[in-house]
Amino acid sequence: MSQWPDTRILDLLGIELPIIQAPMAGATGAAMVIAASNAGGLGSMPAALLSTDQLREELKAIRAQTQRPINVNFFCHQPPVANEQGARDWKNLLEPYYRELGVDFDAPTPVSNRAPFDSATCEVIEELRPQVVSFHFGLPEKSLLDRVKATGAKVLSSATTVEEAIWLEQNGCDAIIAMGNEAGGHRGMFLSDDLSSQVGTFALVPQIVDAVKIPVIAAGGISDARGVAAAFMLGASAVQVGTAYLFTPEAKVSASHHKALRTARESDTAVTNLFTGRPARGILNRVMRELGPMSDKAPAFPLAGGALMPLRAKGEADFSNLWAGQAFPLGKELSTAELTRKLAEEGLAKLIH
Structure with a gap:
């Protein structure tokens, strides 16, 4: 019993x-x-x-x-409807990071799914x-x-x-x-x-x-x-x-996720849509702090992550989702x-x- x-x-x-x-x-x-x-x-x-x-x-x-x-x-x-202008606006927002990290901005954007x-x-x-x-x-x-x-x-x-x-x-x-x-x-x-x-x-x-x-x-x-x-x-x-x-x-x-879980401050999580286009809670990192956790330019779920993929390959901790609860x-x-x-x-x- x-x-x-x-x-x-x-x-x-x-x-x-x-x-x-x-x-x-x-x-x-x-x-x-x-x-x-x-x-x-x-x-x-x-x-x-x-x-x-x-x-x-x-x-x-x-x-x-x-x-x-x-x-x-x-x-x-529901799978998102393609929005080419929205995708361009989002990638343009990220262009300074591409330039800083030496990533080819004009290369085709990977698809996040x-x-x-x-x-x-x-x-x-x-x-x-x-x-x-x-x-x-x-x-x-x-x-x-x-x-x-x-x-x-x-x-x-x-x-x-x-x-x-x-x-x-x-x-x-x-x-x-x-x-x-x-x-x-x-x-x-x-x-x-x-x-x-x-x-x-x-x-x-x-x-x-x-x-x-x-x-x-x-x-x-x-x-x-x-x-x-x-x-x-x-x-x-x-x-x-x-x-x-x-x-x-x-x-x-x-x-980087392993390290963040063990070293971040207690208050360092926020709900963000930058990584997928849909609100999700994770540990704050550079891109969340500099763009703000929520952006109306982030494409519909799950497409937002595509333009971040080349940046993640160069600076994982700064551009990766570090999901964690409070x-x-x-x-x-x-x-x-x-x-x-x-x-x-x-x-x-x-x-x-």
Whole structure:
């Protein structure tokens, strides 16, 4: 018999510990997913940067080392409409950096891409049948969602407002990830692009808990046992933890990202659209400070990153996204398995004593 005060997520997803390792595109690979799931939590594989063949191979590698439940995460944004003038304006804004670093400004601009969930990707889900499928930026269209649900997978998605949570419940989600403004990486917002609508985790969680009947997973600013216990006190049934897993040896982060996580000041994160065209929280670096974290010249998601790619190759730390949540200074040097168990054991101890 579980001692957790709310076991709905444990029962729904078939996991032992109410700890979900967040899917972090670029930083999470099979090793992290396997370790989190084998430790009793829910490992989450990000798929937005993978081709269907790459996704299939990653899932097969995971399945070879764990039979426990896993989550596969997808973006479900609308592909952007080409805007040649907008792309030129954005690159022109970056021209001084090209000149400074000796990068060929007139060379073709690389394409930055994030693949939205589509029928071909859905076929991989139908073939390999992960127990959980999660989405960012809402949900895919109904016929695709129905195909996912027909595999038996439980469906999660992120809500950044009460309105989004209600919409997700009405449109077929089995549980909701309440994503507070503290969270690192891309905001999950999809009903509005108004950043003033974004509130903190511990204001958001109880409001969503009160507004929906399905279980709620708290996300954003949770990096230790205190955050786990607080989330449960506010009505969450589980927590999703991202940034704390960036400190594990299983995380695939660049040298500059690794250094920034360990040396940046506590207040040094901001929500920015410079790197992809969509708001996401990361550690401040040169381009964010000099252009301002938000720019109306950044092309639509995910195209903004293309013009930054040649600059990143020359000055990685200054021009790369260093995704991190506001609680990054709480990160500890632990393995994925150790972190998963520690969050659960110490969080539960705080709840029952």
